[in-house]
Each structure stands twice: as C-alpha cells, then as structure tokens.
Amino acid sequence: MYLSASPIAPVGAHSLLVFLLQVGVLLGAALLLGRLARHLGMPSVVGELSAGVILGPSLLTHVAPAFSAWLLPQQAAQMHLLDAVGQIGVLLLVGITGMHIDLNLARSKGRAAALVSAGGLVVPFAGGVAIAFALPATLLTEGGDRTVFALFTGVALCVSAIPVIAKTLLDMGLLHRDIGQLTVTASVVDDIAGWMLLSVVSAMATTGVRGGDIALTVVALVALVAAAWFVARPLVRRLLRWASRSSDRDTSVALCTVLIVLGAAASHALGMEAILGAFLVGILIGSSGEMDRERLAPLRVFSIGVLAPLFFATAGLRMDLTALARPAVLGAALVVLLVAIVGKFVGAYIGARAGRLSHWEGLALGAGLNARGVIEVIIAMVGLRLGVLTTEMYTIVILVAIVTSLMAAPTLRFAVRRMPVTEEERERERVLLGSVSGSRPVESNS
Numbered sequence: 001m002y003l004s005a006s007p008i009a010p011v012g013a014h015s016l017l018v019f020l021l022q023v024g025v026l027l028g029a030a031l032l033l034g035r036l037a038r039h040l041g042m043p044s045v046v047g048e049l050s051a052g053v054i055l056g057p058s059l060l061t062h063v064a065p066a067f068s069a070w071l072l073p074q075q076a077a078q079m080h081l082l083d084a085v086g087q088i089g090v091l092l093l094v095g096i097t098g099m100h101i102d103l104n105l106a107r108s109k110g111r112a113a114a115l116v117s118a119g120g121l122v123v124p125f126a127g128g129v130a131i132a133f134a135l136p137a138t139l140l141t142e143g144g145d146r147t148v149f150a151l152f153t154g155v156a157l158c159v160s161a162i163p164v165i166a167k168t169l170l171d172m173g174l175l176h177r178d179i180g181q182l183t184v185t186a187s188v189v190d191d192i193a194g195w196m197l198l199s200v201v202s203a204m205a206t207t208g209v210r211g212g213d214i215a216l217t218v219v220a221l222v223a224l225v226a227a228a229w230f231v232a233r234p235l236v237r238r239l240l241r242w243a244s245r246s247s248d249r250d251t252s253v254a255l256c257t258v259l260i261v262l263g264a265a266a267s268h269a270l271g272m273e274a275i276l277g278a279f280l281v282g283i284l285i286g287s288s289g290e291m292d293r294e295r296l297a298p299l300r301v302f303s304i305g306v307l308a309p310l311f312f313a314t315a316g317l318r319m320d321l322t323a324l325a326r327p328a329v330l331g332a333a334l335v336v337l338l339v340a341i342v343g344k345f346v347g348a349y350i351g352a353r354a355g356r357l358s359h360w361e362g363l364a365l366g367a368g369l370n371a372r373g374v375i376e377v378i379i380a381m382v383g384l385r386l387g388v389l390t391t392e393m394y395t396i397v398i399l400v401a402i403v404t405s406l407m408a409a410p411t412l413r414f415a416v417r418r419m420p421v422t423e424e425e426r427e428r429e430r431v432l433l434g435s436v437s438g439s440r441p442v443e444s445n446s
Helices: 013-039 044-055 065-071 076-099 103-134 146-158 162-171 178-207 211-244 250-269 274-286 297-317 321-325 327-354 359-369 373-386 391-416 423-436
Strands: none
Touching: 013 044, 013 065, 013 076, 013 297, 044 297, 044 373, 044 391, 076 250, 076 274, 076 297, 076 373, 103 146, 103 178, 103 327, 103 359, 146 178, 146 327, 146 373, 146 391, 162 178, 162 359, 162 373, 162 391, 178 211, 178 274, 178 359, 178 373, 211 250, 211 274, 250 274, 250 297, 297 373, 321 327, 321 391, 327 359, 327 391, 359 391, 373 391
C-alpha cells in the first residue's frame, strides 16, 4: 500500500515575524552605518559590523534585555534562518570577488609578486601559530584541539583582503602605479593560498589532526582545483556563451548564481569549506572571456548592497566587546593585533627586498597587504561555526580585521609619498582613467 509522506509544516507565524523583523532591522542599521563609515573615510564593512555589535550582546542586550531577547532569541532554529540568508550572501560575495581576479596580472608580475606573497603569508602565519600556543586556555573552546586552534589563528592572520586593498588603492589614485599593481597581485596570491589553507585546517577541525586525513584533504584539494581548471572551465565558458546569446540579462545572473552555489556545494561535499568552491567558480567565470559585466551588474548590486551587509551585521551580532573588559582578553587582543600587523609588514618587506624592490616599496606593500577586512570576517565566522573559536577569540579576530583595514590607507599614503612617479605610470594612468571613471568598483562595499 502506498502511503504519502506527511507534508513538512512551514515556518511558524511568530518565527516568520521575528525573522522578517531581524532582516529589516539588521539590514537597515547596516546600510545606515555603512554609509556613515564611508562618509568618514572608513571601509563600509566597519559600519556594517557595528550594526550587529550595537544590536547584539555588546550593547542592546545590556540596554534593553527584554526587547533583545524577543528580537534576537537565543534559539538555534531562529538564528539558522538568519544564518542561511547570510551564507548565500557570503558565497555570492566571494564568487564575485573571484570574478575580478586578474590571473594575467599575477603572471606578469612574476618573481617579485611571488616573493612578496610568500613573505606576506609565511611570516604572519608562523607568528599566528606561535602566539596561539601561548594564549591562555580560557580562549580555547572546551575540549578544543590546541594545534587546530593555532593553525586556524595562523590562517586568520596571514590573509589579505582584495576588496579593501583594491578600494583603498582606487580611492587614493594608486591603482595605476607599479606599487598598486604589485600590491593587488600579491593579495590575489595571498587570497587563493588563504582559502586553500582554510579548507585544510577546517577539515582538520572536523576530522582531527591525523596524517591520513590531512593527506586525503590535500589530495581532494588538488583534485578539486584540477577538475575546476580542466573540466569545469570549458563547461563554464560554454554556458556563459549560451547565456550571453539570450536577450534577457536575467539568464546570465541566474546562471552565475547557480554555478557559484554548485561550486560551493562541490567543495563542501569533499570536506572543504564551501567558500573555496565559490571562489574557484568566480575565478573560472572571470577568466572565461565570456563574462559580461553589464549583464552581471544586478547580481553584483544585490549581493554587495543587500546580502553582504546583512551577513556582516549578523557577524557583528556574535561579537561581545564587553569581554575586552577582562584584562586577560584585552591583553590577548593587543598581542594578537601586534603580531598580525608586524608579521604582515615584516613578511611583505622581506619579500620585497628579496625581489630587489626599494625600502619604501617594501613598506608600501606591507601597509597595503595588512588590510584583512571582509576576508578575515568570513574566516572568523567559519571558525565560530566549526567550534574552533570562542566568542572572545572571535571578537579578537574581528577587531584585527577592523583595525588593519582602517590603518591601511594612512600607512600606505605615508610610504607612497616617498616614491617618485615614473613616465610609464603616468601613461598607464591615462589609459586606465577612462575605464575607471564612471564605473563603481565591486569592492566598494567590502
């Protein structure tokens, strides 16, 4: 006898009401504070995170506990609704970032970019691992593995944020300069390596630190990259060519969304972070030669203008700045911040000097690559979701992202003032001026 399955009950009326209010209030506050941050010359992600901080345990919980408990109830099912929307937003944001990766630029800069990238990765990674082993046990999750925690901290401190870096260079009129091009190139390599490291460490967080499992993860990572390049790349090119023939631009938007989400699902199915798959698919779309920026503008606007601010506001909800009132947490925050800043400066400077760049070029690269912004926020959220980071450590990592993003522009300006402008750079500025003017960069909201 055939028995039909009982239908799954929809979201309850009260849960739906709370969810809609959460989205409306968080997004409204994020947009308002994001615009205020840009008006003050700061990355908008600072304002968007602040929206969550204000509405979360750092402030609203203490000022209006009853209202806070009603609007943001500590119920897993309710928060999962909000997280699901934010997760789609971050996948699309990372995919769009991948679309704007210029692989030809990375190839053209060659040895100097490779050395700067290597130094900017290895030194802060080593510093992060070392300091994590010295941090008090109270900053670790109960029963957490110190080695995984240390490796995760190293990954969080070694990344750079292409969105913040590119926006800073564009705002300062440095994107055409040799130092600007080199900074973007080095950050591209850092980002790709950072996502791959994150996938390996995340897999270790779920399977444990066992040689066989780690080797399997690395093999899966190599296989994923190879499959993306040799199998998915021609397929993506053909699909984009098909979509471009349609008179309806919605086809291209929907197709790219599907590809990014399926790429995220593929990497997640292999035991790696979904973000890596989204990033790789973004690179495939951007390097296909078939990407129509005008057709994809609606995807960019909605993802960066709506979904991303909601994700960052949700990330801010999980910060608890009151934890910094405890001397141990504040001390740890200052030490981690110092290691993050100095490690990236020293690593990039050593790489620059090894690549026969000048003293001021080395300092400028260290300043530019220090901006961690949106990338570190995403990594911190991953660490919290995997149970690697406590709320206190999560707050510390977010603080590093904010402070390093804020200090990038003034320190970069100080170094670049001492570097003469070449005739080749002036010519490049004349060529790029037309293409940059009138077009809003994808990074402006990150």
